[in-house]
Amino acid sequence: MKKRQCTYYLLDFKKISSFILLFLFFLILFCSTASAGKTDSKFHILLFNSYHKGYLWSDEITRGVEENLTKDGVVLHVEYMDTKRHFDEGYLSLLSQLLLLKHAKCQYDVVIVSDNSAFEFIKNRGQAIFGNTPIIFCGLNYLTEGDLKGMVQVSGVNEEADLEGNINLIQRLHPQRHNLVVVTDNTITGHKIQQEVGRIQQSLGHDSVGIELVYDVTITELKEKLRSLDNNTSLLFTFFSRDRNGVFLEYDESIATVVENTDVPIYVSWKFSLRDGVVGGYLTDGYGQGQEAAEKVNLILAGTPVSEIPITWKSPNRFCLEYALLKKFNVDFNRIPEDAEILHSPPTFVQEYREQIIKVGIIIGVLILLVFALAYGLIRSTRAEETLRRAENFISNIIDSMPSVLVGVDVEGRVTHWNSRARTATGLSGLQVIGQPLEQAFPRLSTEMAQVQEAMRTREVVLQPRQAHRVDNETCYEDVTVYPLVSNGIEGAVIRLDDVTEKVRLEEMMVQSEKMLSVGGLAAGMAHEINNPLAGMIQTANVMRDRLSNREMPANIRAAEASGIPMSAIYSYMEARGIPKMLDRICESGARAAEIVTNMLQFARKNSSTVSSHDLVSLMDQCLELAGSDYDLKKHFDFRQIKIVKKYQKDLPLIPCEKSKIQQVILNILRNGAEAMQTNPDQTDKEHCFTIEINQRDPGWIRLEIADNGPGMDEATRKRVFEPFFTTKPVDMGTGLGLSVSYFIITENHNGRMNVESTVGEGARFTIELRVGGKNI
Numbered sequence: 033m034k035k036r037q038c039t040y041y042l043l044d045f046k047k048i049s050s051f052i053l054l055f056l057f058f059l060i061l062f063c064s065t066a067s068a069g070k071t072d073s074k075f076h077i078l079l080f081n082s083y084h085k086g087y088l089w090s091d092e093i094t095r096g097v098e099e100n101l102t103k104d105g106v107v108l109h110v111e112y113m114d115t116k117r118h119f120d121e122g123y124l125s126l127l128s129q130l131l132l133l134k135h136a137k138c139q140y141d142v143v144i145v146s147d148n149s150a151f152e153f154i155k156n157r158g159q160a161i162f163g164n165t166p167i168i169f170c171g172l173n174y175l176t177e178g179d180l181k182g183m184v185q186v187s188g189v190n191e192e193a194d195l196e197g198n199i200n201l202i203q204r205l206h207p208q209r210h211n212l213v214v215v216t217d218n219t220i221t222g223h224k225i226q227q228e229v230g231r232i233q234q235s236l237g238h239d240s241v242g243i244e245l246v247y248d249v250t251i252t253e254l255k256e257k258l259r260s261l262d263n264n265t266s267l268l269f270t271f272f273s274r275d276r277n278g279v280f281l282e283y284d285e286s287i288a289t290v291v292e293n294t295d296v297p298i299y300v301s302w303k304f305s306l307r308d309g310v311v312g313g314y315l316t317d318g319y320g321q322g323q324e325a326a327e328k329v330n331l332i333l334a335g336t337p338v339s340e341i342p343i344t345w346k347s348p349n350r351f352c353l354e355y356a357l358l359k360k361f362n363v364d365f366n367r368i369p370e371d372a373e374i375l376h377s378p379p380t381f382v383q384e385y386r387e388q389i390i391k392v393g394i395i396i397g398v399l400i401l402l403v404f405a406l407a408y409g410l411i412r413s414t415r416a417e418e419t420l421r422r423a424e425n426f427i428s429n430i431i432d433s434m435p436s437v438l439v440g441v442d443v444e445g446r447v448t449h450w451n452s453r454a455r456t457a458t459g460l461s462g463l464q465v466i467g468q469p470l471e472q473a474f475p476r477l478s479t480e481m482a483q484v485q486e487a488m489r490t491r492e493v494v495l496q497p498r499q500a501h502r503v504d505n506e507t508c509y510e511d512v513t514v515y516p517l518v519s520n521g522i523e524g525a526v527i528r529l530d531d532v533t534e535k536v537r538l539e540e541m542m543v544q545s546e547k548m549l550s551v552g553g554l555a556a557g558m559a560h561e562i563n564n565p566l567a568g569m570i571q572t573a574n575v576m577r578d579r580l581s582n583r584e585m586p587a588n589i590r591a592a593e594a595s596g597i598p599m600s601a602i603y604s605y606m607e608a609r610g611i612p613k614m615l616d617r618i619c620e621s622g623a624r625a626a627e628i629v630t631n632m633l634q635f636a637r638k639n640s641s642t643v644s645s646h647d648l649v650s651l652m653d654q655c656l657e658l659a660g661s662d663y664d665l666k667k668h669f670d671f672r673q674i675k676i677v678k679k680y681q682k683d684l685p686l687i688p689c690e691k692s693k694i695q696q697v698i699l700n701i702l703r704n705g706a707e708a709m710q711t712n713p714d715q716t717d718k719e720h721c722f723t724i725e726i727n728q729r730d731p732g733w734i735r736l737e738i739a740d741n742g743p744g745m746d747e748a749t750r751k752r753v754f755e756p757f758f759t760t761k762p763v764d765m766g767t768g769l770g771l772s773v774s775y776f777i778i779t780e781n782h783n784g785r786m787n788v789e790s791t792v793g794e795g796a797r798f799t800i801e802l803r804v805g806g807k808n809i
Contacts, residue, residue, distance in 0.1 A: 074105045082149035084114040088283045096322020103333040115149040147171040148220045166338045170325035173224040189324040192347035193301035197314040211265040258293035312353035437529035484525045487516040508533040570622035577615040645686035655698040674720045681727040697774040705740035712743040739797040745790045
């Protein structure tokens with residue numbers, strides 16, 4: 033039965049699994065079908081480049097397309113074939129498979145193909161990838177209607193590098209030079225150019241210039257050929273992107289190679305080939321090709337069928353020539369075409385004179401207008417200046433009234449704004465610091481320039497909370513916020529400093545108060561449970577010590593005689609075994625445990641001590657007298673050897689407090705500081721000193737500061753110094769409750785404030801603040 037039951041469950045599980053797999057299959061099929069369609073309202077355009085990103089011609093076409101697609105919601109996707117560097121059939125086959133995987137499920141509104149390689153690829157392989165998506169071509173060299181045979185949904189702009197126009201221009205400008213070298217390569221476009229040059233050679237007469245075509249060469253051979261050209265030769269450079277060995281050159285590299293290796297007049301067919309050393313030519317522009325293609329795409333997106341968009345067969349070329357090189361090669365300017373653009377040509381005398389006439393006329397007209405408009409303009413100007421001055425004063429007053437330090441800087445870190453709080457913090461006026469580097473004007477902000485640069489780069493606010501700095505030997509805290517400014521072409525940042533010292537101290541005190549309250553409940557229960565066995569232990573230890581070591585006690589003498597052992601022998605044995613010292617340690621340990629219990633009870637119950645008014649100066653002096661009797665021979669500790677420096681403010685008001693509690697706190701601080709100074713191995717030659725200050729800095733508060741010149745403490749220790757049971761002393765020397773009890777007495781029993789500041793090697797400073805009106809004020 034068990035076997036059949038297991039089989040039944042197994043078959044049930046198989047059915048459920050099959051159902052789940054079938055459901056997932058249909059879900060995936062549905063999602064794939066849905067994603068294959070167009071799921072948004074945007075227009076997706078694919079620009080299919082023959083070459084690669086960074087290739088100047090392709091970049092210019094891409095820029096022309098991007099900047100002239102005007103339809104809202106257009107998303108332009110760009111692909112690069114990289115056929116200048118990879119052009120074999122195996123690569124094209126792999127590229128076809130990759131594009132099929134990548135784009136077969138994408139629905140494009142239009143595909144733009146740039147240059148011959150991409151056009152041939154789309155013509156032969158594009159149907160499988162893009163289906164009947166409309167095709168707009170640009171940058172095709174010497175396109176014929178036969179090239180479009182079998183293609184539908186196609187329009188575009190022909191790129192016609194007018195070689196014949198350039199050759200005619202060269203013959204016209206250099207009639208004394210009878211030889212012309214045409215440089216190209218063996219790419220697809222290069223083959224088109226070779227065919228066009230062959231056609232031109234056949235159409236020229238015998239008395240025309242002799243044309244030599246240079247194409248199937250290495251870079252080294254090309255350089256040698258260029259260096260061999262004589263003064264009877266001109267040169268027409270189309271492009272040379274790949275040599276016979278397949279070495280690829282960028283446009284700027286190839287034209288630079290030509291310019292650097294010959295001194296004959298150099299002409300080009302594309303605008304991007306213009307550079308120093310090139311005379312010019314009848315030029316084709318890549319940006320114009322992209323612009324023309326984008327305008328046809330705009331028509332399609334507006335609803336015009338592709339069949340109604342005519343192909344632009346005539347490439348928009350124009351003459352462009354360099355003045356300095358025309359002069360260098362003694363070109364007759366009368367032979368230059370009238371519509372040619374002359375680059376960097378100096379103005380003629382007539383042109384200069386005409387501009388002067390225009391300027392004089394403009395000046396006279398402006399002066400006449402100024403005569404009539406001067407009064408009105410002055411009134412408006414005066415009012416505007418007054419309004420501006422009031423606005424500036426208003427904004428300045430707002431900034432100066434803010435409690436924060438505000439400092440404006442430019443991108444170079446020079447001060448541009450400086451409010452009154454910044455002036456108070458540094459003692460420097462705005463006139464002294466405007467234009468100065470930030471590290472000179474506000475030295476402690478010199479480290480913030482990295483955050484300023486980061487804020488301006490990311491255009492996001494940078495906040496650095498609780499940055500510590502020293503002011504009058506006190507540690508203060510501030511929040512540093514950097515706001516980037518990028519508006520109206522003005523870049524910079526505003527640094528805001530907010531003093532959060534009191535906030536930090538209040539938070540630290542709140543944390544300590546919470547810890548005290550949490551320990552209170554535990555302390556009460558533990559104290560009562562420990563007191564009874566502790567008292568019995570101490571009492572028993574004292575009785576044992578009396579019975580074993582008191583040789584004069586009659587009961588001890590009688591018991592010893594009854595046992596037949598002299599009392600002196602018992603005492604000698606006890607001394608030899610160190611038993612009296614052991615009993616002393618038991619008593620000392622018990623007393624120490626009792627002290628811990630007493631301190632723990634401080635947390636658990638309210639004290640009923642009487643609160644009365646006292647002079648804090650008198651309390652402090654009494655504590656110093658009590659501390660002066662503190663001496664520990666075993667620890668070589670003597671409070672009387674410590675120098676006391678008193679800085680008391682006169683005529684301080686009385687404070688309501690519990691005298692014994694305040695004395696307990698002060699004595700605890702003095703003892704801890706004295707022990708720290710006298711047990712510090714690095715301070716053997718240094719005079720130990722307490723500096724005690726009592727004053728009234730804030731109305732309603734009396735401030736007591738006790739500073740020592742001991743070893744100090746690190747930040748981690750400082751933050752935990754008021755925690756219960758936290759101590760840095762050896763196990764047998766500290767309970768870890770002294771400062772925590774003191775903190776509880778000041779903050780809870782007297783509603784005061786207590787904190788500590790310390791730096792390693794520079795001592796510690798405890799600050800106690802008590803209300804003049806007492807706890808209930």
